[in-house]
Every structure is written in C-alpha cells, then in structure tokens.
Amino acid sequence: DIQMTQSPSSLSASVGDRVTITCRASQGISNSLAWYQQKPGKAPKLLLYAASRLESGVPSRFSGSGSGTDYTLTISSLQPEDFATYYCQHYYSTPLTFGGGTKVEIK
Amino acid sequence: QVQLQESGPGLVKPSQTLSLTCTVSSGSIISSDYYWSWIRQHPGLGLEWIGYIYYSGSTYYSPSLKSRVTISVDTSKNQFSLKLSSVTAADTAVYYCVRWRRYYGLDVWGQGTTVTVSS
Numbered sequence: 001d002i003q004m005t006q007s008p009s010s011l012s013a014s015v016g017d018r019v020t021i022t023c024r025a026s027q028g029i030s031n032s033l034a035w036y037q038q039k040p041g042k043a044p045k046l047l048l049y050a051a052s053r054l055e056s057g058v059p060s061r062f063s064g065s066g067s068g069t070d071y072t073l074t075i076s077s078l079q080p081e082d083f084a085t086y087y088c089q090h091y092y093s094t095p096l097t098f099g100g101g102t103k104v105e106i107k
Numbered sequence: 108q109v110q111l112q113e114s115g116p117g118l119v120k121p122s123q124t125l126s127l128t129c130t131v132s133s134g135s136i137i138s139s140d141y142y143w144s145w146i147r148q149h150p151g152l153g154l155e156w157i158g159y160i161y162y163s164g165s166t167y168y169s170p171s172l173k174s175r176v177t178i179s180v181d182t183s184k185n186q187f188s189l190k191l192s193s194v195t196a197a198d199t200a201v202y203y204c205v206r207w208r209r210y211y212g213l214d215v216w217g218q219g220t221t222v223t224v225s226s
Contacts, residue, residue, distance in 0.1 A: 001170070034212030043203055043216035044154065050210065087154060091212060095169045096144075096156040 006099030012107040019075040023088035032092035109134035111217035125191040129204030142207040147200040
C-alpha cells in the first residue's frame with residue numbers, strides 16, 4: 001500500500017493568511033493526487049485532482065502543486081469559510097489511501 | 108447533479124453483519140467512467156477506503172477488510188450495497204458511499220450514515 005503523510009496535522013492561521021499543507025507519498029504517484037476539504041458533520045468535498053486541477057466551483061484561492069512523491073495544497077488568502085480539515089488522497093493504485101488530515105483553525 | 112444517499116441500520120450488534128445501501132439519483136450507475144465506493148471514518152479520525160464496485164460487478168476490496176467485506180450492485184434499482192461481517196466496536200464509524208471518477212478523484216459523496224456497533 002502507498003502511505004500518505006500529511007503535515008502539519010494542525011495549524012492556526014488568521015483570515016487573509018497564506019496557508020500551505022504538504023503531502024508526501026511513500027512512492028511516486030505520478031500526480032494521481034486529490035485534495036479534500038471536510039467541515040464538521042459533513043462529507044468531504046473534492047477541491048483539486050491530478051495534483052493541480054481545480055474542481056468545478058472551487059475558488060481560485062485554492063491551488064495545488066507537486067510531482068513524484070511530494071505535493072502541496074496552498075490557500076492564497078484564507079477566508080472564514082476555509083476553516084476545516086483538509087485531506088490528501090492518492091488514486092495511483094488500489095488500495096486508495098488518505099493522508100491523516102490537517103485541521104486549519106482560527107488564530 | 109448526481110446524488111448519493113446511504114441507508115441502513117444505525118445500530119448493529121457485535122458479531123453480526125452491517126448492511127448499507129447507497130441509492131444513486133439523477134444519474135445512472137451504469138457508466139464506464141465511475142467506480143462506486145464505500146469509505147468510512149472512525150469518530151474523530153481520518154478516512155479509510157473500504158472498496159469499490161464497477162457497474163459490471165467487478166470489485167476491489169481493501170486488503171485490511173477483504174475477508175469481511177462484500178460490495179454488490181443492483182443496476183435495476185441504481186443502487187450498490189455494502190456488507191461487513193463479524194463486526195466489532197472497531198467498526199463503529201460514519202460510512203460514506205462515494206463516486207470515484209477515475210483519474211479525477213472522489214467527486215460525489217453521500218451525506219454519510221453513522222453506524223454504531225453495540226449490544
């Protein structure tokens with residue numbers, strides 16, 4: 001199985017801050033990576049796929065980058081509705097696996 | 108816009124079989140573009156992929172659950188189902204049915220259903 005390691009596990013930030021979350025795969029995944037946002041009591045929501053492609057309807061302040069084993073989710077200017085938990089997930093092979101999550105909290 | 112809705116008992120006794128159904132609406136389950144998946148989330152923890160089924164009936168299960176999991180599809184009802192046998196308290200979780208669009212990620216999620224294993 002491919003292991004996904006996400007960091008940090010949590011962070012505190014203010015509205016307007018630039019936030020970066022990283023995800024490392026235990027082997028190369030050829031950009032087969034998605035990012036999700038989950039709010040309490042809700043299902044996760046797909047934000048980006050193929051490492052850097054924005055899902056329809058997702059604000060452009062979200063962006064993704066990376067290659068090989070290392071990937072990054074960036075929120076360029078944090079908004080109040082962005083406080084949530086974020087997960088990376090690979091779909092390079094089965095079984096699909098997720099990172100442990102990053103909780104973004106209000107400073 | 109395709110929607111997914113889980114249904115099934117919220118309480119299951121230890122050693123019994125957990126059974127959930129996902130109904131797909133506003134779209135057909137018969138599509139070569141999608142894999143129909145189950146994912147669970149233990150209380151306060153991360154996401155665990157259980158497995159998927161293709162409309163043709165082919166399946167793949169997570170190795171960690173393979174011995175206890177069965178996923179089936181009923182194309183006439185536009186539904187797919189999960190059975191997890193010999194449950195314990197460790198199977199208490201929110202269970203999501205999810206559409207996996209190959210090369211795009213998990214793009215449509217059900218709202219999730221909480222299943223508690225307790226006597």
